[in-house]
Amino acid sequence: MNSLLPKLNDIHTLRERRTPPNGRRASFHVSAQQQLKPELEKDGDIGRLWMTEERDYRDCIDSGIITALLLGPLVSASALLVSLPAAEFGSPLSSLSPRWLVEPPLASSTIPPTVALVRSRRNMFEMASLCSFLISIHFESSRRADIRVAKEREGGVRSGLLPKSELRRFGSYVGMTVIMVSIAVGVKTAATSTGSSLWSELSMFDVLTVSLFYQFCLYVMIRLARRGFTLGELCFVAQCATALVMETTNLTISRIWPISTPFIKTFRRPTPLLIYQLALIPGCLLAGFLLSPLLVLSRNIAQKPLHRLRFPEDKLIQRRGLAAAVYAGFALFIGGVVGVWTQWCLGWRNPWAWVVFWLLEGRRPWSRLVLLGYWGILGSLSVAGWNRQLARQRRYRHLNGHGAGHNAPARTGNGTLTQDGHVSESAIQSPVGTASSSVTEMLDAADKHVPTLGLNARRKFFHALAVLMFLPGIIIDPAFTHLSFSAAFALFTFAEYVRYFALYPFGAAVHVFLSEFLDHRDSGTAILSHFYLLTGCAGSIWLEDSKPILELTGVLVLGVGDALASIIGRKIGKHRWSSASGKSVEGSAALAGSVWLCALLLRLSGIVDPFSLWKYGCAIGLGSLLEALSMQNDNLVLPLYVWCLLALFDV
Known part of the structure; x- marks a missing residue:
């Protein structure tokens, strides 16, 4: 069994494991794509x-x-x-x-x-x-x-x-x-x-x-x-x-x-919100560009097998040294160059102190701290829960019949996965923790009979998580949510640097975790789905319109509408929009209806100002039609299309 585990020395070549999910948005879509693509190429x-x-x-x-x-x-x-x-x-x-x-x-x-x-x-x-x-x-x-x-x-x-x-x-x-x-x-x-x-x-x-x-x-x-x-x-x-x-x-x-x-x-x-966004996002991209020689070297060393290295015994030392240099370079550039630029744009006010004091300037002195703690708890619980879920799924894949990643590296009960992808047997039998071994065995026995989630359910979980995390923030404090979205995007960018360039010691862990949530749209070397989901939810806030209903567009369309469209379309969808589309009329109706009902509840509860329901319905209906006919990534283009329609209709 151990010999079948893939090695993480070439973690970025493990792409064939992404089998498309069955249902409304995948299996039919792929088959139609394979049939129609030659005709499109001829034309x-x-x-x-x-x-x-x-x-x-x-x-x-x-x-x-x-x-x-x-x-x-x-x-x-x-x-x-x-x-x-x-x-x-x-x-x-x-x-x-x-x-x-x-x-x-x-x-x-x-x-x-x-x-x-x-x-x-x-x-x-x-x-x-x-x-x-x-x-x-x-x-x-x-x-x-x-x-x-x-x-x-x-x-x-x-x-x-x-x-x-x-x-x-x-x-x-x-x-x-x-x-x-x-x-x-x-x-x-x-x-x-x-x-x-x-x-x-x-x-x-x-x-x-x-x-x-x-x-x-x-x-x-x-x-x-x-x-x-x-x-x-x-x-x-x-x-x-x-x-x-x-x-x-x-x-x-x-x-x-x-x-x-x-x-x-x-x-x-x-405003300072824009200054911090320009410091965080372009600053992080510029840091990666300046450190690109070290990043590329880290990727090359991580991908090369030991027998092709001149000094194979020094591979781990080289990776540690490059990672330390990259981490230090990011810290110096962000804390130095970007920090000084931000301080200059803020009128020579300390940017770190500004953020600390601004945290206490919400509706209540403690409101932003509570919101930050709420996001931290939800994010930590979701990541920890998925780590356990995915580890169990990889361990009992042969029993439950699921599995998104056929080639994804796994931890087994016989050893631990090292940074280089090898299984270490040193921890197979340990005299430590004998008292808790029986409890672990009981949990493992129970895990064998717990069903695991399919790929579509795993992806839509994060859409629901986006509603739970972002909807309260946009309603209570849109300015603080604006800055938090920018910080999250910069953090995602840094995490993708770590994964793409295999930076020690987190590159393999980030790659394995993200690989379990990918579908046929993540077929490239870079993983972009989480960027698209974040951008789709944040776009309507970053565009800074003064109407609350427009600010909530991204979260409602992706977190509620797109998720329900996929689930309902897979369950009861029977009428396809076209032979070239894997999307159903039932799914599109679920998208438009669910978003419209959520907007109605927000209006009735007084959370948003009164607006034209029929104009909103027309805009959402056209948006669902665009979603059904477009083959672009829904998380990126759908919220922007709907936001534009709402703006043009003057909702």
Whole structure:
């Protein structure tokens, strides 16, 4: 039995174990995907970036071209729309609701914060249109290249779509990037000289920075998270990253040259919440980029078998040294560079002391501490419970017939799993704890007869957990929840560094734990599902609308609607939307109905302000239809689609 255990030296190659679940959203979806994909390829309907190929993307019959081109501008336009009423009334103060217990935003002496927010969101919309323009050039260039290769093959010329050399691919991508930046600059110059309003809110610096960084993000993400994104997901996530970087850049410029900056060009209100988010998320990403040589070396050493190492006896020492260097580098960069930048943006107030004192400034001096303790208890109990559940499931997989990961490393009753994936027999028989051995045997005997949860139930558990954790926080203290979401995202990013680059001693444990919750959408090298779930719940808070019902959109849609849609669709779903979709009419009706009923209960209880129920129902109904027809990751795109519809309908 021990010889069958996989070794964790190559933990990132254990990907074949992800069998798709049966039911509404998986088995039928995969079979339809396998049948229809060749036809789509013949029609050229699979969009690609320049110098990429189909196997770089997640296996999906819908490449997400529409999402890539329209989702970013749609979110930007909706955010602009919800910011207009406060500016029209000419309010000199922040338009944040009194429920948001945070300092007023930074502002210039000439332009009110609400007007500055409108102009900044016009800039965001034009930035999103610029990104869509660049993507369309990528699509057209790749399509023309495909046509040329097809003609050469018809003429008997052996030609490949892409160069075999990675260096040549990179060089070609850089060349295309330079060409597209030149085109964007040329369009901006022509628009300015002719007096056109095209990209009027974008400066030439904005056009250059956005064009370069957006394409840099696309290339890095497609290489590091290979097969982790569809094209639509990739382009939208890259747009979000570009927006964060532009906010960081504009905020820094406004602090360096405050006199020459008429307003702070950030797409959200420049409160301390935004400052901390820009410090946490881009700061963590920048730290990973600067420490990438050490991270890549750690991954390479962890993946290499002992017989291929020059000094195999030093492998553990090398991994410990690299991990210590990475941990120290993160601590120094976050505590030093990022900490100083945050202190500078806060007017030289200590950022650590600011957080401590801000914890005591909730509705009650103790309310935020209680909320923090509530989250800590729920999170600890869920992780501890799942650790026991998954350990038992791996141990008795041969009895209960379940198991998400056929190749996942396991602990057995005969030994313990070491960091390198070997089973240590030193702890098989221990004289210590003899008194409790009988109790353990009784628990193990009972475990054999307790049913384990399937993959879909395990994943939807975290949707329910999101409701329990985030709904009270958004209702009671949205400002504190905003900051907590940012901290959680940064923590997830650091945990993915630990897992992806196999940092000692936590990399293997994080990988084994997350591997038990993956489905066919996590087929790439990076694990993104938990990022999508967090972003889907937090997006409506991060966009900072003043209406409570819009702030709750992500939690209601994912935590209640999407979870019930999956469960009911699997149990009673019989009518499919289309032959290419594994989603049922019954599941979509459950999504729309459950979210609408939750919103009605919130309105009747007085938790949210009165709103139009029929408009809300129309928006949720259209959102459920988009969810049924789109093959993109629901956790990422569905809450944003619904939020945009609610904003456009002025709910």
